[in-house]
Amino acid sequence: MSGQQRPGSRLDSRPLGVATIGYAFMGKAHSQAWRNVASYFDVPAFERKVLVGRDADAVGEAAARYGWAESATDWRTLLDRDDIDIVDICTPGWLHAEMACAFLEAGKHVLVEKPLANSMTESAAMVAAAEEAATRGVRSMVGFNYRRVPALALARDLIAEGRLGTVRQVRVSYLQDWLADETAPMTWRLRKETAGSGALGDIASHAVDQVQFLLGDTVTDVSGRLHTFVPTRNGPDGPEPVTVDDAAWATLSLAGGAVASVEVSRVALGRKNALTIEVYGSAGSLGFDLERLNELTVFDGAGSPLTQGSARILVTEPGHPYLDAWWPPGHTIGWEHTFTHQIRDFLTAIDTGVAPSPSFAEGLAVQRVLAAVQESAAAKSSVVTVGSA
Numbered sequence: 001m002s003g004q005q006r007p008g009s010r011l012d013s014r015p016l017g018v019a020t021i022g023y024a025f026m027g028k029a030h031s032q033a034w035r036n037v038a039s040y041f042d043v044p045a046f047e048r049k050v051l052v053g054r055d056a057d058a059v060g061e062a063a064a065r066y067g068w069a070e071s072a073t074d075w076r077t078l079l080d081r082d083d084i085d086i087v088d089i090c091t092p093g094w095l096h097a098e099m100a101c102a103f104l105e106a107g108k109h110v111l112v113e114k115p116l117a118n119s120m121t122e123s124a125a126m127v128a129a130a131e132e133a134a135t136r137g138v139r140s141m142v143g144f145n146y147r148r149v150p151a152l153a154l155a156r157d158l159i160a161e162g163r164l165g166t167v168r169q170v171r172v173s174y175l176q177d178w179l180a181d182e183t184a185p186m187t188w189r190l191r192k193e194t195a196g197s198g199a200l201g202d203i204a205s206h207a208v209d210q211v212q213f214l215l216g217d218t219v220t221d222v223s224g225r226l227h228t229f230v231p232t233r234n235g236p237d238g239p240e241p242v243t244v245d246d247a248a249w250a251t252l253s254l255a256g257g258a259v260a261s262v263e264v265s266r267v268a269l270g271r272k273n274a275l276t277i278e279v280y281g282s283a284g285s286l287g288f289d290l291e292r293l294n295e296l297t298v299f300d301g302a303g304s305p306l307t308q309g310s311a312r313i314l315v316t317e318p319g320h321p322y323l324d325a326w327w328p329p330g331h332t333i334g335w336e337h338t339f340t341h342q343i344r345d346f347l348t349a350i351d352t353g354v355a356p357s358p359s360f361a362e363g364l365a366v367q368r369v370l371a372a373v374q375e376s377a378a379a380k381s382s383v384v385t386v387g388s389a
Helices: 027-039 056-066 093-105 118-132 150-162 201-213 337-352 362-376
Strands: 016-020 048-050 070-071 086-089 109-113 140-143 167-175 221-225 234-237 240-241 247-255 257-266 274-281 283-290 296-298 312-314
Touching: 016 027, 027 048, 027 056, 027 337, 048 283, 056 070, 086 093, 093 109, 109 337, 118 140, 118 362, 140 337, 140 362, 150 201, 150 274, 150 296, 167 201, 201 221, 201 247, 201 257, 201 274, 201 296, 201 337, 221 362, 247 362, 296 362
Parallel strands: 016 048, 016 086, 048 070, 086 109, 109 140, 167 257
Antiparallel strands: 167 274, 221 247, 234 240, 247 257, 274 283, 283 296, 296 312
16 A cells, blocks of 8 residues: 555545444444444445455454444454554454464555454564554554543543543552353453463553553553463363453552552452442542443542532533533543444544554553563562563
8 A cells, every 4th residue: 555645535535435244243343433433433434345354254243233245264264454544453363463463564554453462472573563664654553442431531631631640540440250250151252372460451551541641741660460360260161260360559659659459359349340449639639430421420639528528520511621522511422432442543543644543552551560460479579560562
């Protein structure tokens, strides 16, 4: 693909051709976003061409249900197709690097689900491929969808405007319970060779990205701990060792002087998808709970001590991030809308030629923090400097 032409731009009469790889949990969420985005946002024209999965019957049924024109079982067949301009990768992390690098080399714009990859080596290779592809006008982005929660986008704006003063402390927890039952079966997410890590890579990646995104800052050193509460689970051939963590804890120091604490778990009984964030500054504070994702709590420290208190902001006004495309004020949106916002931003970046965010390099920055947490945990929670290479 020529670096002088932006396929799918408004000067190009042919709609962008889109393919998605994966049709389970993330594939379904992304498919809904591709189906809805043009109905609500002004984006360049595109067509949902192909849904890819390993099982021919299952992916065929999913393609028909989700509204894709066709299905395929071999992602490599997309590489030489001139009608495919964007590839959305929703596969397990161990497949990300090979796919993303191949598609970028072939001139396809690439969106890949977090975490970027399962290893630092693979992540670095993806960044190199993305940077080379960008010189040819080929765009890439990693899918940290919680950046697109309107309340969190508003929180970032408030912090950047100095409404909290100097940020001192951040507390992030991301708690789930889908592995709390000891009889829950073995899955690919519990094997290090396929998942890379457990709760650390799966949900702490979101937590770390939020810390750096909200503060516009960089983690410099960490102290961490990992723990596996259920060491063995039943697989297809009998009991099998769990080789990743069930839960992780970390203390993060940031370049700007703030300190963040992170706690994540997939065995926290009673918590389904509970991402909570608290940011404390010298002039104010704010709080967010994903289970109440349309709300942001803000405390203004400048008011009289007699009347000070936290204000509950219902983030549904047309002036709030992304919400001018949706419903009248007070009509809430849901978790799935974050993926629609993500697709909107990626398509807009492709159309305008602006580098999308979070970039693969930003995804690698998160991976560096997670790798430092693993190193710290192996060294009995010693403080570890986050690497830059």
